[in-house]
Amino acid sequence: MRNILVLGGTRFFGKRLVERLLREGDSKVTILTRGRAEDDFGEQVSRLNVDRTDAKALAEAVGDTPWDVVYDNICFSPDEADAAGRIFAGTVKRYILTSSLSVYDPRPEALTEADFDPEVYPLRLGAKEDFNYQEGKRLAETVLLKQDAFPVATVRIPMVLGMDDYTRRLHFHIEHVREGRPLGIPNTQAAISFIRSDEAADFLYWLGFSQLTGPVNACSDGTLTIGEILTIIEAATGKQAVIEAETADEDMSPFGITESWHMDTTKARSAGFPFLALSDWFPELVTQLNASLGNRE
Template sequence: MDHVLILGGTQFFGKRLVHTLLENGKKVTLATRGQKADPFGDKVQRLAIDREDSQSLKEAFANQTFDIVYDQSCFSPQEALDSANALRGKARKYIFTSSQAVYDFGTNRTEEEFDPYHFSFNYKTRQEYPGYLGYQEAKRAAESVLFTQTDFEVTAVRLPIVIGPDDYTKRLTFHVDKVKKNEPIGIENPDARYSFIHSKEAAEFLYLMGASSFTGPINPGCEEDISLLELVGKIEKQTRHKAIITNILTKENTSPYSLPGPWSINTNKVKQLGYTFSSLDSVLEEIIM
């Protein structure tokens, strides 16, 4: 039986990942701050850690060994380095939940368009990475640490936007609610295109990467991308309400997906490895209510 450590795992598709691991007979240990309840009862072991306190990691992982580590909660290179040091010699494989945000704005981004092996950065705390550009740098730098400064078999899963009925961020729901209530949606660039993945398939893919011999960065997700204008159009069709779109952005109306440019990925590599994902149309039809 594989012993799996999850750093995080108490929210959104992280919970789905835990369920998948347990259903497949894995021994699971969750390492979190212990501030969020989880639904797993005595089916998992728990360790208390603080990602910003390296000593807490050393103490939590002392006298522990794992087969696979899933890192769901890393938001700085310092956290990546501290975790790697605390787990040195204690695990074989490290699956890092990264993001399509490692790529510059654009569409059809391939894995080769960000090289973590040749990325220069400064070590900062998560508080020093504000906004989406800060998030981009943090994920880039964390990947660089894991690929260049550790002895693990590392896979960086560069997830696109994750959506599902269990999405606690309510970012897609924001748009649906605005359309139903005939309230304006502020969108800076309605033609910007984005990639998505269902939360269930994100968790399943992470699980499969733990069982796979693949290492390196990988782009999973729906093959198709979609513009925000097209997304709102699908909401209009399913809700039978007309959307109000404005380029005058306010705190109340700005779309959570409204960014200065597009972010979408090329999924050819993951398809070549034999993995398939639901069509974006079917995913959106399921979730838009």
């Protein structure tokens, strides 16, 4: 029986990861959160309620408990990563950091792990508020991959979608098309990667058994352009999207990138993980979300 700690396991793909761990029945699971979001795991999990940005409180909460795997879904700064490196040294066999496509700058070609190398990136410490999201994730990777107390894999995922997406980014587009509101799209031909929330959880679960270390890209197979996304939404809603290059801030698309921004997953696929086909699940998700929005009216 493996002893697993999940930092951030009460919503979205973190919650789905916990569900997957419990379903397989091969792990004793502890979730660590601030305790502000309720969960429905009952006595199936142990809980540590602590703010992970408080290094002293985090150290006291985890103590010297040995962990087979620590999944860190809520690390956003080099200070947080640095504290984790000290706190879990000597107690964890494998550390998995949820990172992001955002560590890369957009470009036309598919991005490989080598396109951002944390091993040579200049290290700076600081809190979450000292950096934008991209730089915070870059530096968190840099800190953890430069330490040698335990092996680390950093999972670079794109936007995560699903019926359970609390950010409602895909909902945003469907609602705008349904209501005839303009959508700010600077480049309809920009291609982007996505991953479904349960697929992200499945990948994290699989990676806990893998020997892969360092950066690992994880996304569904294939890409969609923003224009293709809107075509799928138009088919589901029966309405035409109103697309403008610039709109009021509240109408600018969360997918409104100016250049393509998508990843190559050869490293993970070569190690044996079978990603879902984006073209298979994305239209179905749009249909489901559109139906759910119709039921609320």
